[in-house]
Amino acid sequence: DAGVIQSPRHEVTEMGQEVTLRCKPISGHDYLFWYRQTMMRGLELLIYFNNNVPIDDSGMPEDRFSAKMPNASFSTLKIQPSEPRDSAVYFCASSNLAGRHTDTQYFGPGTRLTVL
Amino acid sequence: AQSVSQHNHHVILSEAASLELGCNYSYGGTVNLFWYVQYPGQHLQLLLKYFSGDPLVKGIKGFEAEFIKSKFSFNLRKPSVQWSDTAEYFCAVGANFGNEKLTFGTGTRLTIIP
Numbered sequence: 654d655a656g657v658i659q660s661p662r663h664e665v666t667e668m669g670q671e672v673t674l675r676c677k678p679i680s681g682h683d684y685l686f687w688y689r690q691t692m693m694r695g696l697e698l699l700i701y702f703n704n705n706v707p708i709d710d711s712g713m714p715e716d717r718f719s720a721k722m723p724n725a726s727f728s729t730l731k732i733q734p735s736e737p738r739d740s741a742v743y744f745c746a747s748s749n750l751a752g753r754h755t756d757t758q759y760f761g762p763g764t765r766l767t768v769l
Numbered sequence: 770a771q772s773v774s775q776h777n778h779h780v781i782l783s784e785a786a787s788l789e790l791g792c793n794y795s796y797g798g799t800v801n802l803f804w805y806v807q808y809p810g811q812h813l814q815l816l817l818k819y820f821s822g823d824p825l826v827k828g829i830k831g832f833e834a835e836f837i838k839s840k841f842s843f844n845l846r847k848p849s850v851q852w853s854d855t856a857e858y859f860c861a862v863g864a865n866f867g868n869e870k871l872t873f874g875t876g877t878r879l880t881i882i883p
Contacts, residue, residue: 684869695875696813696859709870744812748869753820755801755863755871760812 657761659745665767671733674764677726678747686758687720687730688744696744702728735768742766771796771862775874782850783882790845790877792834792860799865802843804834807857807876816858819843820865830854855881 658677666672678685686701700710705722713720717736722728732739742765746758772795782788794800804816817828824836834845843860860874 686871696873698870698872701869703869709868746813750869753801754866754869757803757815757818758871760805760814762812 657745657747657759659743659761659764661764662762663765663767665769666735667769668736669734670768671731672735672739672766672768674730674743674745674766676728676730676745676761678728678745679749679759680726682747682749682759683725684748684750684758685722685728686746686748687728688746690742690744690763691740699730732766735766737768740766740768771800771864771872773860773862773872773874775858775860775877777877778875779878779880781880781882784852785849788845788847788850788854788879790858790860790879792843792845792874794841794843794860794862794872796841796862796864798867801863801865802834802836803861803863803871804828804832804843804845805859805861805873807859809856813859816845850879850881852881852883855879 660675687699690696699712700720702722720730742763744763745761748758774793776791802819805813806816807813817826819826819836827833857876857878859876861871863871
């Protein structure tokens with residue numbers, strides 16, 4: 654398996670622009686997680702899905718952030734409008750919990766977002 | 770809600786030194802525990818995990834961790850580090866019942882001097 658795939662790997666944009674990050678989870682995994690990593694705050698969970706349904710979005714910082722999972726093999730995280738403080742590395746992870754409540758999450762390579 | 774503390778923010782060691790990174794968690798119920806590693810410029814990878822059974826867990830690359838329930842700790846150890854162990858190490862805790870989130874610590878940056 655190719656692992657979790659994220660695109661783009663790097664994104665540089667200007668304040669106010671819309672940014673869309675993409676993730677393809679590992680085939681067969683039923684959970685998908687979006688994280689944000691910064692020096693100041695470490696690794697933060699933004700939102701996670703089970704079988705394409707959002708379960709917990711309490712980590713989404715504000716209404717400018719939205720996430721969708723239209724099918725089992727694709728998810729997007731959108732920021733509109735973007736701000737410099739959104740600059741971070743955004744990771745997608747997937748998991749197949751198979752009845753467990755928590756298990757190994759497999760992380761993608763991340764998208765490094767820079768908002769100027 | 771669960772929380773994780775990693776007290777060592779940056780550890781610097783010479784090659785062949787022994788390593789112990791601290792991890793303490795706060796949660797009232799049964800937990801699953803994980804250590805992840807992030808090599809420079811790469812994504813997080815699982816080092817080892819504990820669900821139940823033997824509290825001494827062995828992972829990849831010679832790492833091990835011991836779950837001490839009475840101390841709410843899950844410290845990571847390696848008897849002899851190598852330059853290639855330079856990375857950031859994250860401890861994570863997940864509830865054994867109730868929700869599927871993992872809560873990560875803030876990470877410990879490990880620098881190995883050749």
